[in-house]
Amino acid sequence: MTSAPAVPPARAYRRLGVEERRAQLLGAALTLFAHRAPDDVSIDEVAAEAGVSRPLVYRYFPGGRQQLYEAALGSAAEQLTLCFAEPAVGPPTERVSRVLDRYLGFVDQHDAGFSALLRGGSVAETSRTSTIVDGVRRSAAEQILLHLGRAGGPGQEPAGPRLRMMVRTWIAAVEAASLIWLDEGKQPAPSELRDWLVDHLIALLTVTAASDEETASVVADLLPQETADGPAGRLAALIIPVVDRAAHLLPPA
């Protein structure tokens, strides 16, 4: 500070810059919104959580709780989107496993808020909050398509409608499974849920490849990258006794 302030700095919080203060308030809001539905969180509580005054919260978020909620949601959406980033190296099912580990960590950390947001029925939800959530889903789909080699960027063809529907459908299934997982007191263990969600993706790719040429070509490119001791190999070994019972469904050899 280069000159004495007109009013003595009564509290330590006066020292923060605008961006730091904003980040601090968002952090406090996220902590509260993570464990309670948005309608149950007041500006007074956010102020108390951040250790600042109510007017200070309003100075940064003149729109009050709704504006704060949308800003906190935007910030959580950015964090979540970062979870999806995974280098396109190694067996694809292992990459997806790592993404799911980070995703489930996020769900675990933001449990009640995650649940309230996706369940709907809160007055804090608007077309703006829906747009934020849809943006996260779109970015998740793009990341998965990237690992399938069909993201449409440099060096990749864009995915056709069936493959795109498959990926978006799987993402909806992951979201639904996460909500059920929260409802069931976070059972089973996250690693078990993760493995099942990877199995789900492998299953969906396999049956979609059965009826869609593009997906068949994607699967043909992915399979040589998989190993017997990775997720795809583990599933392949476990599935043999199940499909052995389906011999009567096959055409005569």
Added chain:
Amino acid sequence: MTSAPAVPPARAYRRLGVEERRAQLLGAALTLFAHRAPDDVSIDEVAAEAGVSRPLVYRYFPGGRQQLYEAALGSAAEQLTLCFAEPAVGPPTERVSRVLDRYLGFVDQHDAGFSALLRGGSVAETSRTSTIVDGVRRSAAEQILLHLGRAGGPGQEPAGPRLRMMVRTWIAAVEAASLIWLDEGKQPAPSELRDWLVDHLIALLTVTAASDEETASVVADLLPQETADGPAGRLAALIIPVVDRAAHLLPPA
């Protein structure tokens, strides 16, 4: 009528009884809500659609648009729940195909309203509308569990947590696929989408059976009911060339 009305019956609609009138107003509301978001439909339009006066609509629905929307939603939820009922006879994948045909018919008929409701972000959505939608999802899950032989009613064991999560996850996937289908101008043909959704359920059952004993036992009971020329047989034949490429993932024979 036993006595002359105080005011002459200016319109034919005076002749309807209370229940019939209510049903007529709900029908008019459903027609409008089917093709537009709830926030875009006014009471005046519902009155015009039903050929009645605005005050008459308010006499039946004093809570105005919100009450009418919730009542119309409840009525649509009943219709949709009826779609799920299917006798437990014949190959299970064929039963599920018939349920999906009726479900996709409902989605087709209520397109924009279905989409607006499930997408969220409308002020007409409340915890009451969420409860109605959740009730439909629960009833869909119960019907699927019935065909899997694990509905928990007379003569059936209740499903364990993994199988229940699997069914609810598939239902979320069906819902997501329906919304994408509406977004894409109802492409592909409903029968093609239906077949893919059945394939999805078969795939999910198969991989879940790989890691969950109860699901393995359900699949073992279902498979003998399936035929080579039904949905499961069609998928089995198409999948052989896909899994043939996965030989390197299997443990040495």
